[in-house]
Amino acid sequence: MASGSPWASHWTLDPEVDFLNHGSFGACPRAVLEAQSRWRVRLEREPVRFMARELEGLLDAARAEVAAFVGCDAPDLAFVQNATAGVNTVLRAYPFESGDEILVTDHAYAACRNALDFVAAQRRARVVEAHVPFVGATSGAVVESVLDSITARTRVLLLDHVTSSTGLVFPVERIVPEAERRGVRTLVDGAHAPGQVPVDIRALDPAYYAANCHKWMCAPKGAAFLYVRRDLQDAIRPLVVSHAATSRRTDRSRYLQEFDWTGTGDPTAWLAIPDAIAALDGLLPGGWGAVRAHNRALALEARRILCDALQVEPPAPDDMVGSMAAIPLPDARGAVAASPLGTEPLQAALFERHRIEVPIWSWPAAPKRHVRIAAQLYNERAQYERLAAALITELRAT
Numbered sequence: 043m044a045s046g047s048p049w050a051s052h053w054t055l056d057p058e059v060d061f062l063n064h065g066s067f068g069a070c071p072r073a074v075l076e077a078q079s080r081w082r083v084r085l086e087r088e089p090v091r092f093m094a095r096e097l098e099g100l101l102d103a104a105r106a107e108v109a110a111f112v113g114c115d116a117p118d119l120a121f122v123q124n125a126t127a128g129v130n131t132v133l134r135a136y137p138f139e140s141g142d143e144i145l146v147t148d149h150a151y152a153a154c155r156n157a158l159d160f161v162a163a164q165r166r167a168r169v170v171e172a173h174v175p176f177v178g179a180t181s182g183a184v185v186e187s188v189l190d191s192i193t194a195r196t197r198v199l200l201l202d203h204v205t206s207s208t209g210l211v212f213p214v215e216r217i218v219p220e221a222e223r224r225g226v227r228t229l230v231d232g233a234h235a236p237g238q239v240p241v242d243i244r245a246l247d248p249a250y251y252a253a254n255c256h257k258w259m260c261a262p263k264g265a266a267f268l269y270v271r272r273d274l275q276d277a278i279r280p281l282v283v284s285h286a287a288t289s290r291r292t293d294r295s296r297y298l299q300e301f302d303w304t305g306t307g308d309p310t311a312w313l314a315i316p317d318a319i320a321a322l323d324g325l326l327p328g329g330w331g332a333v334r335a336h337n338r339a340l341a342l343e344a345r346r347i348l349c350d351a352l353q354v355e356p357p358a359p360d361d362m363v364g365s366m367a368a369i370p371l372p373d374a375r376g377a378v379a380a381s382p383l384g385t386e387p388l389q390a391a392l393f394e395r396h397r398i399e400v401p402i403w404s405w406p407a408a409p410k411r412h413v414r415i416a417a418q419l420y421n422e423r424a425q426y427e428r429l430a431a432a433l434i435t436e437l438r439a440t
Contacts, residue, residue: 044058045425060429065401068261104121105119108267112269119269126157132268132278133198141166145226149212179359201221209363222249232254234254237322341367366414368405374410388440
């Protein structure tokens with residue numbers, strides 16, 4: 043069952059499980075876990091010195107490396123615990139009024155959609171959902187559906203860079219500039235983007251960009267960032283208001299002061315992001331570009347294996363695939379878990395009977411469903427072949 047990938051030994055994953063679900067929570071390499079442990083030892087050796095005297099400079103150093111990786115200026119990037127926290131921060135800070143519209147696609151991550159609905163209900167705003175097909179999706183269809191849904195009342199567009207449930211790479215570079223030109227503030231949910239696809243926030247120029255580093259950058263859990271364009275930072279406050287709210291410092295933006303200190307926590311996940319960047323960069327000749335190319339090629343190969351086995355056509359063109367891919371399955375006969383944290387019977391069967399960890403998602407709603415595979419350096423072709431055989435076995439039994 044253990045993967046034969048030459049890079050599998052860099053991770054601590056259970057060799058008895060075919061782990062094809064890097065997209066859900068990521069997986070942290072040994073070297074990065076060791077780096078985080080060293081940061082923790084340093085913190086606990088003298089906590090006051092570390093937290094009160096050293097942390098600000100250490101965060102700035104980590105921030106500079108992350109900013110270089112995603113193509114933005116370091117002062118515009120604040121660390122948060124996860125992309126969902128970043129999305130919540132922006133939505134709760136935005137001054138929506140009754141009748142305003144918030145635009146989102148029907149591929150939005152459930153947690154972020156919940157945040158949208160919560161804020162809209164509080165402010166009496168209206169959520170508008172742009173439909174994007176999964177089977178038969180094209181980049182052009184995404185652009186057309188989103189832009190055609192913008193009205194004079196649209197204030198914010200929440201747009202996935204890479205969709206979570208369906209694994210589609212959206213053409214954000216075509217949508218964001220046009221939406222901003224029309225006066226719509228763009229909030230890009232980049233939870234799955236950094237490390238999976240090239241990210242250049244400076245070129246994209248959204249109003250806001252929230253992303254995880256614990257997924258495809260392979261940083262520790264709790265490592266994420268929120269980018270806010272410089273002209274909008276005065277209006278953004280962290281979800282937790284703490285000491286810096288009354289700071290009189292003039293040598294540092296209030297934006298960074300407030301986000302960098304929201305109370306005592308463990309900052310080592312943020313500090314270890316540069317270690318993750320370096321660790322993956324050193325695994326293949328060609329660095330991160332080679333990592334992304336390898337994972338994408340493996341994801342496309344895996345999709346072909348599953349489509350052939352299930353006798354279905356690929357639901358979307360190759361140019362909408364990064365390191366994840368989703369393949370339609372026959373409709374479920376029973377209940378399908380609505381939450382990625384829930385257990386759909388087929389997902390449970392794959393794990394319990396075949397030791398394969400892979401998510402089964404419903405889209406747009408049960409009984410429609412699909413399997414979403416992920417490809418990381420520790421995976422290999424044989425694991426997807428085992429998944430294909432297991433799916434056929436389980437589908438025949440239902």
